[in-house]
Amino acid sequence: MLPRSPEALPPPVQSGFSPMIVCHCNGVSDRAIRESVRKGARSHREVALACGAGRSCGGCRPVVADVIADESVERTLCLAAPALAAAS
Ligand code: FES
Numbered sequence: 729m730l731p732r733s734p735e736a737l738p739p740p741v742q743s744g745f746s747p748m749i750v751c752h753c754n755g756v757s758d759r760a761i762r763e764s765v766r767k768g769a770r771s772h773r774e775v776a777l778a779c780g781a782g783r784s785c786g787g788c789r790p791v792v793a794d795v796i797a798d799e800s801v802e803r804t805l806c807l808a809a810p811a812l813a814a815a816s
Contacts, residue, residue, distance in 0.1 A: 750795065751781035771796070772793065
């Protein structure tokens with residue numbers, strides 16, 4: 729069962745793997761980007777302001793976009809869970 733709000737999501741998986749550096753210009757990991765999205769960043773600009781990813785050459789922006797989309801889907805599913813449960 730999904731949590732009722734994005735804030736109730738568990739922290740990022742600590743699988744034993746090192747965080748993946750997505751933005752090499754600024755040394756920003758996927759985990760830092762996910763955390764920025766969880767705290768409210770919804771665009772490249774907001775992510776860049778929050779954690780620095782994408783502030784330089786912009787080469788990481790496609791991957792940043794993937795991370796934003798991935799976290800947004802998770803957030804949408806959490807927000808929709810109560811309505812889906814009530815409808816079933
Ligand atoms: S790799 Fe992210 S701004 Fe250059």
